[in-house]
Amino acid sequence: MWCGFGKSSFTVAAACLISTSMVISNVTFAAQTYTPRQFRAVLRGLGYNVKVSDAPLTDADTKKAIQEFQKGYKLQPADGIAGPKTQDFAATTVKILQANLNLVAKPNPPLPRNQYYGPQTEAAVRQYQKKLGLQETGIADLALRQRLDQQAREILKQPTAAPATQPSPGATTSPAPTSTPRTTPTAKPTPTPTSTPRTTPTAKPTPTATPRTTPTPTSTPEALPTATPTPTTEASPTATPTITPDLSPTTTPTPTPRR
Template sequence: MWCGLNKSRVTIALTCIVAASVVSSDMTFAARQRNYKPDEFRSVLRGLGYNVKVKKDPLTDEETKKAITEFQTGYKLKVDGKVGPQTQDQAAMIVQILQANLNTVLKPKTLLPRDQFYSPQLEELVKEYQKKHQLSETGIADLQLRQKINEEVKTIITNPVTKPEPTVTPTAKPTVTPTAKPTTKPTIKPTIKPTIKPTAKPTVKPTVKPTATATPTPTATATPTP
């Protein structure tokens, strides 16, 4: 039995014996597209934590019938071990809730479709969630794990994380400091000192002293004796 509760843009889907599953308001549960094939329904049972092997054989072996009976008992359905419309609808609804909740908590680039199948993509996202929370990466979303995901989704919806808007800090314009022009100092021209020409001293010509001319001594002429 399912109960619907609308609250502030969210729909909280509840089972009478299972913890709440929370999905966003734009999530509408798609009607089951068609009847499950044997391997598809076994995949759902296995993905939800029931001990069954996935194969294409009819759903009449003891292992599968036991899993179906446990599923029907847990969700207060008619317990007959057969996969009738009510049992299939219940399975499809649980899968769709799981898909929506994982889309909410993991925000994958490729969102899970809103369908009835426990697909390889769904299994991989279950593993991703388990890895994130340091759990065994089985890809199986049993009741305990689904309850954990449900609680996380409720927390997200109840206390949405709002990103603070960045405060726009006005850009301080730099103060333009006038460039100080250097004071032009007049170029001091060196005083040209006149070149002092040395005074030419007249060459002192030596005074030529006259050479004393020797005065000839007169030679005495002998006077002849008369």
């Protein structure tokens, strides 16, 4: 039997996966069945020495490969038998591999993110290997999955800086007002009433003529800031929150070294 996620539960599980180990005991799995051929294809696709056929998973080479997989993911018992827990972990590994390939290699059409290591997944792995200049085997062994995992993490970090380009309409004007209005409203609104005693002529056109008449009195430095608060874009900078990415983190589980 193998595990099947819904999209929401898969996002939670993927976020909790660590490079050396993973814990999925709190995830609900839908009981399904791998055929011997399907499970052999998964093991082979993940880099284990297994021949794809309809033969039972009981020959020496296949049992050895299953045992290596179990030890890598610290599954107990590591008995070389493809039980439900072993197949669940294999299915999870394939799903995360497919999600990371969609994110990094961007196959067209995207991979379906199921538990099968079929021709479409193998083709996406070949595409990724070609991009890296590697031999195009279609096999996602541990080293390749770790590299893919790292690139997926880097891509997921990018959206935190990307929102800086979104507030382009106010980005050019809002940063400048933010520095002055935040300092001037504290010190400058108080001088505004003093415009009448200091420059009585200028106090008459205070609404608009302050910038024109301020150069005449000697207190120009104090009157100049009265024009700076005029930009009503004080709220513009606050309207540029960083947008958290809605991408689901898809970190592939990497088994701990056997030795």
